[in-house]
Amino acid sequence: MGLTALCPGTFDPVTNGHLDIIGRAAGCFDAVLVGVLENPSKQPLFSVKERVAMLEEAVGDLSNVRVGAFRGLLVKYAKEEGAGPIVKGLRAVTDYEFEIQMAQMNHRLGGVETLFMPTSPRWSFLSSSLVKEVARFGGEVEGLVPDHVRKALVEKMGA
Amino acid sequence: MGLTALCPGTFDPVTNGHLDIIGRAAGCFDAVLVGVLENPSKQPLFSVKERVAMLEEAVGDLSNVRVGAFRGLLVKYAKEEGAGPIVKGLRAVTDYEFEIQMAQMNHRLGGVETLFMPTSPRWSFLSSSLVKEVARFGGEVEGLVPDHVRKALVEKMGA
Amino acid sequence: MGLTALCPGTFDPVTNGHLDIIGRAAGCFDAVLVGVLENPSKQPLFSVKERVAMLEEAVGDLSNVRVGAFRGLLVKYAKEEGAGPIVKGLRAVTDYEFEIQMAQMNHRLGGVETLFMPTSPRWSFLSSSLVKEVARFGGEVEGLVPDHVRKALVEKMGA
Amino acid sequence: MGLTALCPGTFDPVTNGHLDIIGRAAGCFDAVLVGVLENPSKQPLFSVKERVAMLEEAVGDLSNVRVGAFRGLLVKYAKEEGAGPIVKGLRAVTDYEFEIQMAQMNHRLGGVETLFMPTSPRWSFLSSSLVKEVARFGGEVEGLVPDHVRKALVEKMGA
Amino acid sequence: MGLTALCPGTFDPVTNGHLDIIGRAAGCFDAVLVGVLENPSKQPLFSVKERVAMLEEAVGDLSNVRVGAFRGLLVKYAKEEGAGPIVKGLRAVTDYEFEIQMAQMNHRLGGVETLFMPTSPRWSFLSSSLVKEVARFGGEVEGLVPDHVRKALVEKMGA
Amino acid sequence: MGLTALCPGTFDPVTNGHLDIIGRAAGCFDAVLVGVLENPSKQPLFSVKERVAMLEEAVGDLSNVRVGAFRGLLVKYAKEEGAGPIVKGLRAVTDYEFEIQMAQMNHRLGGVETLFMPTSPRWSFLSSSLVKEVARFGGEVEGLVPDHVRKALVEKMGA
Numbered sequence: 001m002g003l004t005a006l007c008p009g010t011f012d013p014v015t016n017g018h019l020d021i022i023g024r025a026a027g028c029f030d031a032v033l034v035g036v037l038e039n040p041s042k043q044p045l046f047s048v049k050e051r052v053a054m055l056e057e058a059v060g061d062l063s064n065v066r067v068g069a070f071r072g073l074l075v076k077y078a079k080e081e082g083a084g085p086i087v088k089g090l091r092a093v094t095d096y097e098f099e100i101q102m103a104q105m106n107h108r109l110g111g112v113e114t115l116f117m118p119t120s121p122r123w124s125f126l127s128s129s130l131v132k133e134v135a136r137f138g139g140e141v142e143g144l145v146p147d148h149v150r151k152a153l154v155e156k157m158g159a
Numbered sequence: 160m161g162l163t164a165l166c167p168g169t170f171d172p173v174t175n176g177h178l179d180i181i182g183r184a185a186g187c188f189d190a191v192l193v194g195v196l197e198n199p200s201k202q203p204l205f206s207v208k209e210r211v212a213m214l215e216e217a218v219g220d221l222s223n224v225r226v227g228a229f230r231g232l233l234v235k236y237a238k239e240e241g242a243g244p245i246v247k248g249l250r251a252v253t254d255y256e257f258e259i260q261m262a263q264m265n266h267r268l269g270g271v272e273t274l275f276m277p278t279s280p281r282w283s284f285l286s287s288s289l290v291k292e293v294a295r296f297g298g299e300v301e302g303l304v305p306d307h308v309r310k311a312l313v314e315k316m317g318a
Numbered sequence: 319m320g321l322t323a324l325c326p327g328t329f330d331p332v333t334n335g336h337l338d339i340i341g342r343a344a345g346c347f348d349a350v351l352v353g354v355l356e357n358p359s360k361q362p363l364f365s366v367k368e369r370v371a372m373l374e375e376a377v378g379d380l381s382n383v384r385v386g387a388f389r390g391l392l393v394k395y396a397k398e399e400g401a402g403p404i405v406k407g408l409r410a411v412t413d414y415e416f417e418i419q420m421a422q423m424n425h426r427l428g429g430v431e432t433l434f435m436p437t438s439p440r441w442s443f444l445s446s447s448l449v450k451e452v453a454r455f456g457g458e459v460e461g462l463v464p465d466h467v468r469k470a471l472v473e474k475m476g477a
Numbered sequence: 478m479g480l481t482a483l484c485p486g487t488f489d490p491v492t493n494g495h496l497d498i499i500g501r502a503a504g505c506f507d508a509v510l511v512g513v514l515e516n517p518s519k520q521p522l523f524s525v526k527e528r529v530a531m532l533e534e535a536v537g538d539l540s541n542v543r544v545g546a547f548r549g550l551l552v553k554y555a556k557e558e559g560a561g562p563i564v565k566g567l568r569a570v571t572d573y574e575f576e577i578q579m580a581q582m583n584h585r586l587g588g589v590e591t592l593f594m595p596t597s598p599r600w601s602f603l604s605s606s607l608v609k610e611v612a613r614f615g616g617e618v619e620g621l622v623p624d625h626v627r628k629a630l631v632e633k634m635g636a
Numbered sequence: 637m638g639l640t641a642l643c644p645g646t647f648d649p650v651t652n653g654h655l656d657i658i659g660r661a662a663g664c665f666d667a668v669l670v671g672v673l674e675n676p677s678k679q680p681l682f683s684v685k686e687r688v689a690m691l692e693e694a695v696g697d698l699s700n701v702r703v704g705a706f707r708g709l710l711v712k713y714a715k716e717e718g719a720g721p722i723v724k725g726l727r728a729v730t731d732y733e734f735e736i737q738m739a740q741m742n743h744r745l746g747g748v749e750t751l752f753m754p755t756s757p758r759w760s761f762l763s764s765s766l767v768k769e770v771a772r773f774g775g776e777v778e779g780l781v782p783d784h785v786r787k788a789l790v791e792k793m794g795a
Numbered sequence: 796m797g798l799t800a801l802c803p804g805t806f807d808p809v810t811n812g813h814l815d816i817i818g819r820a821a822g823c824f825d826a827v828l829v830g831v832l833e834n835p836s837k838q839p840l841f842s843v844k845e846r847v848a849m850l851e852e853a854v855g856d857l858s859n860v861r862v863g864a865f866r867g868l869l870v871k872y873a874k875e876e877g878a879g880p881i882v883k884g885l886r887a888v889t890d891y892e893f894e895i896q897m898a899q900m901n902h903r904l905g906g907v908e909t910l911f912m913p914t915s916p917r918w919s920f921l922s923s924s925l926v927k928e929v930a931r932f933g934g935e936v937e938g939l940v941p942d943h944v945r946k947a948l949v950e951k952m953g954a
Contacts, residue, residue, distance in 0.1 A: 102289075118432065118434075125744070126741075756902075
């Protein structure tokens with residue numbers, strides 16, 4: 001028993017920056033649920049199924065972390081799963097303002113709290129979209145994502 | 160006689176945050192013109208006609224406020240209507256930088272001043288796009304927009 | 319058993335904004351330790367003893383919250399008390415940058431995590447120093463601080 | 478009759494950046510009251526009397542601008558003078574956050590609105606403290622402050 | 637011999653703000669290479685060929701500046717051309733955060749340094765997209781871009 | 796011959812973050828002059844002489860870097876030494892705004908350019924004042940400053 005932190009995101013694909021946040025959240029809460037957002041109005045590189053599978057492989061050695069997927073409002077998903085508070089990594093000040101607005105809306109809609117965890121300095125420049133852009137042009141992403149994600153990226157891009 | 164403040168925006172749809180700014184601007188200037196932008200390159204949820212009508216209903220009890228619509232450069236519209244200064248609500252620091260650039264450009268193009276009014280803390284998390292996203296997924300928007308706007312949102316989304 | 323969140327601060331004096339954060343942290347963790355900083359190089363309005371007493375009265379009805387005081391490095395205090403993660407409220411983007419640097423230093427010094435909780439919009443303008451400035455010039459602080467703090471402020475200022 | 482905008486500040490000393498804001502505010506409102514803050518806990522370079530005199534000389538050709546001085550809460554001064562809204566120039570994003578907090582506090586304390594006017598780009602780097610620092614080390618401040626202020630600065634520094 | 641600074645950008649079209657940065661970079665380094673990005677996933681107003689030609693005409697009187705074009709990763713282009721460090725103009729704080737992430741990624745990918753040069757205050761409001769928006773609606777862009785760029789804009793928009 | 800970059804600062808004391816910037820600047824310019832500011836109105840922990848000596852030991856293996864000291868306006872020092880552009884490391888967005896104002900003032904006063912270099916992510920949390928605070932309370936600063944600086948800190952604090 002106890003609190004399950006909810007780490008939501010698109011994870012297209014998961015990076016070492018995400019894993020740093022998930023691992024540290026796993027040390028602060030009894031359990032962590034990683035929630036993969038399925039956004040019908042966006043065109044991701046990897047399907048929800050692929051994103052969940054890559055995450056599951058990446059967090060395999062963290063016994064109190066599990067991975068799920070959701071559509072629609074995050075607060076509904078939190079309620080259904082009995083999860084909360086929401087825990088998010090934050091890289092930049094610019095992100096922070098938008099995230100604060102989301103957090104205040106989620107608090108109003110569902111009484112769910114959001115806690116922010118600063119990204120480790122060594123991953124502060126890292127994002128899924130930047131990783132995809134680097135991979136698209138043949139740059140080296142080793143050390144930025146887990147090895148199985150690197151392989152999946154090369155496969156997608158090379159096809 | 161006297162100055163007419165110009166409150167421009169897309170208002171797709173008007174929120175309680177917009178109405179807070181319009182009402183407070185109406186207390187600082189002789190008259191207020193709410194200018195609804197018709198942007199041909201964007202796909203709004205509500206037509207200009209619908210947006211103007213929703214605004215007119217919402218500001219009905221403010222005797223020195225009227226609603227209009229415009230295309231193209233804001234400074235031209237301000238000149239044609241004899242309105243100025245421009246008054247805008249500001250939520251976040253990130254908005255502020257872009258808005259300052261617009262204000263400086265408008266000053267150069269037409270000598271029109273822009274004044275910023277900080278959003279009331281209770282609406283600081285509110286935006287038209289967040290309201291639409293909540294409504295799209297069946298979340299409750301009561302208290303975030305006027306009641307006739309809430310009904311219009313439900314109708315659009317439910318169709 | 320479980321995790322004790324540590325809410326550090328100067329609390330000179332505690333405001334309703336601080337209490338909002340402490341109360342919400344108490345809902346996210348098994349226990350909360352409020353740590354009052356005794357900074358020998360600063361001249362506070364209230365002594366550490368007074369600040370602790372005002373906090374204890376203010377959190378009296380929160381059964382999983384206790385109040386303590388510390389000098390020196392926060393990470394040492396966290397270790398001694400077996401407390402962590404650190405939980406801090408954040409009002410502004412400007413605060414955020416300094417706090418992130420502190421969080422990264424504390425992580426390096428003692429492996430302690432810091433989680434940030436956005437201040438409720440209704441208290442976003444509130445700080446101990448602003449409250450003291452208002453009280454100093456005879457402004458009304460009712461509703462900004464608990465009633466026993468308001469009385470203590472009037473007494474200090476009036477003397 | 479009509480609204481009197483209140484432009485508060487320390488003006489130690491007035492710069493061309495301040496005068497740009499005051500002049501533009503004078504074009505947006507019926508009248509402008511420039512309020513010079515007498516802050517007993519700070520050690521200004523120029524006395525309140527000197528600061529008011531320098532301002533009066535600088536705004537002499539703006540017929541709807543007058544200069545006054547105040548101590549204590551700005552909202553009390555606004556009430557006493559029948560002035561409002563408050564109009565402030567803003568240079569930087571960092572200033573903006575603090576100013577928003579002050580504006581929200583002033584709204585709560587006295588129902589007074591605050592409007593922000595972006596500093597003209599050509600004065601965006603200018604502040605009273607930077608001008609004093611330049612003058613202190615013998616740098617040229619011509620073109621940054623009115624000529625009578627430049628002379629007063631040289632006199633103070635040279636003594 | 638010596639260092640060649642690399643000024644990358646989309647330049648769709650080049651503005652007086654870009655030229656200010658390029659000219660000042662030309663005074664700080666032995667040579668400057670202006671690198672025009674050909675981004676296949678974006679729809680520019682002017683072709684790469686047109687953008688390069690407009691730049692070449694604009695920098696014609698700067699003897700140590702040349703213009704090139706590239707696709708893909710900036711660090712590869714820098715390596716191929718033996719150019720570095722990267723020099724970028726910065727207008728706003730919001731830009732700065734994204735640019736810092738790019739700079740850190742480029743440092744990791746290719747060991748290339750990035751130096752930022754603050755935009756001159758008089759161009760702080762200027763961007764290619766704002767210029768295009770003004771031109772699209774018949775606003776005057778004289779003084780914001782070189783004259784040959786102004787003509788090219790009018791031609792494109794008028795067609 | 797060629798350009799000498801000027802890296803100014805208080806360096807009280809020099810940290811590994813400063814050395815990272817100085818070393819990278821030494822790779823971008825023909826020579827680097829590190830300028831230690833002697834600010835008579837501040838009370839540093841180390842004298843100018845000590846700060847210069849610590850820097851000289853720290854940069855001893857960089858053949859194109861030398862260390863000096865100055866009082867008063869930075870632009871005068873740059874002129875006297877024939878140095879420029881100014882190169883500064885930047886950690887945070889909040890720093891950036893103040894630094895941009897200084898850069899614009901220095902450009903106006905002396906035509907001197909300023910270039911900013913983003914601090915390496917691993918030192919983004921590091922500042923002289925934070926190092927002194929940690930050392931003051933007996934925290935470990937190994938790995939944050941060069942070893943001879945660590946010893947000097949311990950000596951000063953322990954006395």
